[in-house]
Amino acid sequence: MDLGAKPDDDDAKTYPLDTARLRRVVEMVAEKSGWAKRPSGAGRGFGIAAHRSFLTYVATVVEVEVDGKGQVKIPNVWTVVDAGTIVAPDNVRNQFEGAANFSTSLALLSEITVTNGAVDQGNFNDYKLVRMGHGPKKTNVYIVESDAPPAGVGEPGVPPFAPALFNAIYAATGKRVREMPLSKTKVV
Numbered sequence: 001m002d003l004g005a006k007p008d009d010d011d012a013k014t015y016p017l018d019t020a021r022l023r024r025v026v027e028m029v030a031e032k033s034g035w036a037k038r039p040s041g042a043g044r045g046f047g048i049a050a051h052r053s054f055l056t057y058v059a060t061v062v063e064v065e066v067d068g069k070g071q072v073k074i075p076n077v078w079t080v081v082d083a084g085t086i087v088a089p090d091n092v093r094n095q096f097e098g099a100a101n102f103s104t105s106l107a108l109l110s111e112i113t114v115t116n117g118a119v120d121q122g123n124f125n126d127y128k129l130v131r132m133g134h135g136p137k138k139t140n141v142y143i144v145e146s147d148a149p150p151a152g153v154g155e156p157g158v159p160p161f162a163p164a165l166f167n168a169i170y171a172a173t174g175k176r177v178r179e180m181p182l183s184k185t186k187v188v
Contacts, residue, residue: 015055024144025059025080026050032142033061033078040171043067047167049160054152057082057144060160062136064168070188072169074104074136079157081141084148092153096141099157105130107162108182128181 029048030036038046043066050059063076077100086092109128113120121127166177175187 017052018057018148021057021082021144021146021148022050022052022059025057025082028142028144029059029061029078029080032080032140033063033076035061038063040168043172045168045170045172047164047169047171049163049167051156051160053156053159054154055084055149056151056153056156058156058160060157060164062161062164062168064165064172066169066172066187068188070186072108072182072187073134074165075138077136077139077161079139079141079160080144081153081156082144082146082148083153083156084146084151086143086146087150089143092143093141095153096157097139099155100139100161101130101135103158103161104135104165106158107165107180108134111181111183 026048029050033046035046035048040046045064045066046061047064048059048061050057052058059080061078062074065073065075067073079096079100081092081096083092105128109130112127162180166182169182169187170176173187175185177185177187179185
């Protein structure tokens with residue numbers, strides 16, 4: 001064992017980044033969402049983000065509407081996932097639909113605070129989660145057919161969502177969001 005090696009060195013050699021797969025999910029989500037044909041500005045915006053985790057490649061486009069009071073609505077989300085060989089596609093779609101709702105909570109509302117070394121939130125009564133009326137109205141999930149080995153689908157839907165959402169808010173309002181949750185920032 002090489003004690004000087006970084007833990008990720010072996011992983012990077014065994015599981016190198018496949019830029020073709022990353023590019024494919026980005027191009028596919030741009031096509032499926034109509035990215036190039038949809039104008040942004042004047043309270044409506046589209047944002048995109050992509051990443052790789054658990055050997056899964058994900059790209060997400062989020063559409064937002066921001067009203068004059070700074071209220072954010074999410075009419076549509078498009079996500080493309082390349083998780084290698086998929087055995088149960090409906091379960092994969094369910095995971096990514098859930099990730100869109102969970103991520104909406106994290107980005108817009110949820111926060112864990114600490115006072116005098118103790119976490120203030122004890123359960124769901126004081127930890128804010130998005131309700132049905134404020135989550136994405138429609139979440140579209142597209143799965144890339146692949147013969148790559150099966151990869152993870154539990155967590156990979158979460159990381160690209162907030163960056164895509166905040167990019168959409170910027171496209172809609174010209175205001176950058178630099179702190180989460182969004183409830184701490186005035187967007188108009």
